Amino acid sequence: MEIILQTCVNALVASAFFALMAVGLVLIFGVMGIINFAHGELYMVGAYLVWYFYASLRWPFLVAVLAAFLIVTVIGLLMERTLFRPMRDNPLGGLINSIGLLFILQVLAVQVGGVGLMKNVPPAYRGSLELLPGVAIGNQRLVALVIAAALLVCIWYFLTRTKVGWALRAVAQDRDAAALQGINIDRISMLAMGLGAGMAGMAGALIAPLTRVEPYMGHGVIITAFIVTIVGGIGSLSGAVLAAVLYAFFHTFVTTYWNGTIATMLGLLIMLVVLIVKPTGIMGTRVSE
Amino acid sequence: MGITRRDLLTATAGTAVLGSTVIPRIGLGATKTLKIGFLAPLTGEVSAWGLPGLYGCEVLVKNINAAGGVQIGEDTYTLEIASFDDEYLPDKALQGFKKIVSEEGAKFVMMLGGDPWPGVQRFANQSKMLATTLLPSDLSPDTPYLLAPCEVHPIYNVTGVEYLARNFPDAKRAVICAQNDSLGIPSVATYEAAFEAAGIEVVDVNIFDPATTDFAPLVTSLMAKKPDIFCYDTAYADFVNLIAQQLHIQGYKGLQISCTCDNYPQIVEKTSKEFMEGFIFQFPDFDDPKLNEPFINFPEPNKFFADYNAAHPGTWTAVSWEYPSIVLQWIAGAKLAGSVEPMQVLEAMKSKPSWPHIFGEADWWGQDLWGINNALVGKWPVVVIRDGKATIAEFGDIPAWWAKNKDVLIKRMRERNQMWDQRA
Numbered sequence: 001m002e003i004i005l006q007t008c009v010n011a012l013v014a015s016a017f018f019a020l021m022a023v024g025l026v027l028i029f030g031v032m033g034i035i036n037f038a039h040g041e042l043y044m045v046g047a048y049l050v051w052y053f054y055a056s057l058r059w060p061f062l063v064a065v066l067a068a069f070l071i072v073t074v075i076g077l078l079m080e081r082t083l084f085r086p087m088r089d090n091p092l093g094g095l096i097n098s099i100g101l102l103f104i105l106q107v108l109a110v111q112v113g114g115v116g117l118m119k120n121v122p123p124a125y126r127g128s129l130e131l132l133p134g135v136a137i138g139n140q141r142l143v144a145l146v147i148a149a150a151l152l153v154c155i156w157y158f159l160t161r162t163k164v165g166w167a168l169r170a171v172a173q174d175r176d177a178a179a180l181q182g183i184n185i186d187r188i189s190m191l192a193m194g195l196g197a198g199m200a201g202m203a204g205a206l207i208a209p210l211t212r213v214e215p216y217m218g219h220g221v222i223i224t225a226f227i228v229t230i231v232g233g234i235g236s237l238s239g240a241v242l243a244a245v246l247y248a249f250f251h252t253f254v255t256t257y258w259n260g261t262i263a264t265m266l267g268l269l270i271m272l273v274v275l276i277v278k279p280t281g282i283m284g285t286r287v288s289e
Numbered sequence: 290m291g292i293t294r295r296d297l298l299t300a301t302a303g304t305a306v307l308g309s310t311v312i313p314r315i316g317l318g319a320t321k322t323l324k325i326g327f328l329a330p331l332t333g334e335v336s337a338w339g340l341p342g343l344y345g346c347e348v349l350v351k352n353i354n355a356a357g358g359v360q361i362g363e364d365t366y367t368l369e370i371a372s373f374d375d376e377y378l379p380d381k382a383l384q385g386f387k388k389i390v391s392e393e394g395a396k397f398v399m400m401l402g403g404d405p406w407p408g409v410q411r412f413a414n415q416s417k418m419l420a421t422t423l424l425p426s427d428l429s430p431d432t433p434y435l436l437a438p439c440e441v442h443p444i445y446n447v448t449g450v451e452y453l454a455r456n457f458p459d460a461k462r463a464v465i466c467a468q469n470d471s472l473g474i475p476s477v478a479t480y481e482a483a484f485e486a487a488g489i490e491v492v493d494v495n496i497f498d499p500a501t502t503d504f505a506p507l508v509t510s511l512m513a514k515k516p517d518i519f520c521y522d523t524a525y526a527d528f529v530n531l532i533a534q535q536l537h538i539q540g541y542k543g544l545q546i547s548c549t550c551d552n553y554p555q556i557v558e559k560t561s562k563e564f565m566e567g568f569i570f571q572f573p574d575f576d577d578p579k580l581n582e583p584f585i586n587f588p589e590p591n592k593f594f595a596d597y598n599a600a601h602p603g604t605w606t607a608v609s610w611e612y613p614s615i616v617l618q619w620i621a622g623a624k625l626a627g628s629v630e631p632m633q634v635l636e637a638m639k640s641k642p643s644w645p646h647i648f649g650e651a652d653w654w655g656q657d658l659w660g661i662n663n664a665l666v667g668k669w670p671v672v673v674i675r676d677g678k679a680t681i682a683e684f685g686d687i688p689a690w691w692a693k694n695k696d697v698l699i700k701r702m703r704e705r706n707q708m709w710d711q712r713a
Binding site: 002003006007010013014110115116117118120122123128130134136137138141210211212214215216217219220221252253255256257259260261264 | 331332333334336337340341469495496497498500501502503505506507509510513526527530531534538539540551552555558559603604606
């Protein structure tokens with residue numbers, strides 16, 4: 001029983017990170033129609049910024065996380081304006097631009113932080129909370145989980161309870177119809193890109209003390225984000241959150257009781273099955289031509 | 290024609306790390322530049338076992354050149370490192386090997402070995418280039434020009450287990466975790482053999498994907514087996530760091546053993562001194578006073594450690610001294626041969642059944658495991674963290690262990706398809 005509960009705790013933390021990454025990716029795709037391959041590198045930049053501000057400059061951890069969120073958000077805004085907007089009618093061009101940016105950000109990380117051992121980001125919150133005998137969560141993980149969950153709730157509130165959020169969802173559903181209603185597509189695209197990038201940056205910032213901070217850390221994460229996005233339904237925010245939770249629990253349980261490699265293989269297999277059997281994903285909707 | 294420890298030290302020390310205390314040797318001929326090849330991962334996940342080695346070689350070479358270079362035969366040479374990042378990939382390694390040998394004109398090539406070696410082997414044989422590896426599992430009868438003159442990974446891991454079993458006789462259940470690659474798997478076989486020989490049961494082996502980023506599930510899974518001993522195998526430096534943090538968070542209280550524990554002060558900082566107390570691994574800091582023992586074949590290791598850390602703070606790993614020790618051995622071989630030509634140096638180094646290894650006299654060995662006696666095997670340090678600092682507990686005797694447990698190790702290697710005749 002202890003193992004099951006500990007595995008649930010592990011999976012809950014993983015869910016929050018997968019959701020942050022996937023929701024950001026979905027926002028960008030939904031509004032702009034671009035698959036942002038540099039999303040993993042935005043996550044990496046968030047982690048590097050926390051390494052720099054918190055571990056190197058000794059800023060308070062939460063201030064460093066906030067700074068990372070804001071800076072990566074600005075990077076997202078610049079990406080939209082310079083890389084994606086000129087390619088609005090050419091999704092392939094946007095995709096290629098994002099791949100180019102991916103490599104640029106990796107090389108920048110190498111130039112700034114070098115290579116070799118991972119960047120040392122000590123935990124800001126040491127120790128662990130024993131939930132039950134034999135079931136513990138590290139304080140750093142707990143803080144990261146709470147912040148990630150809070151951010152997701154804020155995003156949900158923003159998208160469902162504010163006019164700008166409605167506008168954003170409207171653009172995601174039908175850009176032309178939204179434009180006819182007077183919604184400024186440029187602004188909404190910038191907002192989606194900034195928000196999506198910021199969420200990736202926030203995920204990287206929060207997880208920096210818990211993972212390997214190195215220039216290529218975005219690789220594995222982007223694959224997971226794609227799996228979650230496709231299973232949840234491309235363009236579906238609620239689907240992304242649901243799929244993130246389901247995938248995190250699935251992957252964590254298979255890793256614990258079987259093997260991590262098998263878990264990843266099965267995850268990819270599930271994605272393939274979803275693509276074949278239900279291409280719209282769990283909560284995606286079919287778009288007629 | 291042989292070489293003793295004294296020969297090696299006089300051959301190398303005068304030109305090695307003694308800096309200003311050394312009288313520069315003036316050669317009979319003009320000073321030439323001699324390039325030494327360094328082909329290892331300098332970027333990516335395995336770079337912790339490449340880049341710090343390059344740093345170490347640069348520190349060594351800088352001191353050698355400052356002391357007047359090295360005299361071989363009639364000529365005096367200043368040394369230069371010709372490096373290439375193989376990214377731990379076979380095709381990159383071949384590209385780098387060709388560049389280092391054909392374009393740079395290096396006279397021998399140091400490699401980490403492992404996954405990149407198969408990409409290089411054919412060209413190395415064709416060009417009859419002397420190469421070295423830190424992973425003797427690269428050796429086979431088809432690698433006559435490849436030596437493992439420093440590290441006999443993973444065989445020395447048996448010394449850590451032997452020390453553990455002797456000092457903690459009540460510890461009887463071990464779990465092993467290892468990344469699934471050419472570093473991890475032979476090491477698993479070795480630890481399995483060492484635990485079996487010591488009467489310790491291995492209750493679980495978790496071989497994980499090197500792309501793993503979250504080790505919480507793995508640690509939960511292994512802790513569920515209620516182990517007395519947690520074995521990190523030859524996990525990458527960053528993996529040891531992250532797994533140790535997870536073990537600490539999930540309340541592990543038992544013994545820990547690992548091949549390496551690079552940058553362990555970070556792990557102590559992230560966990561606690563108490564958690565890391567007694568952690569056993571195999572790679573000493575070079576400020577350890579035990580390295581000043583007379584049988585150590587490395588001039589002024591404490592000074593080298595200080596020079597290294599001044600030049601590259603926070604980057605010291607297991608390989609920081611290994612590649613430099615190979616450079617010193619090669620210099621000794623070249624001096625003995627009176628030539629820098631690869632085959633003559635190789636012949637000189639293999640001219641006796643034993644050769645001064647960094648941790649004392651060692652034998653050319655390996656026929657039973659790798660089909661060729663091209664690895665130097667002798668003593669190897671067992672390092673224990675005490676009060677947050679790595680200290681050499683003892684020097685384990687690998688040949689003595691082998692004499693008693695040869696069959697167990699061969700059996701375990703064969704079970705994991707790691708014998709040379711099982712590898713493609």
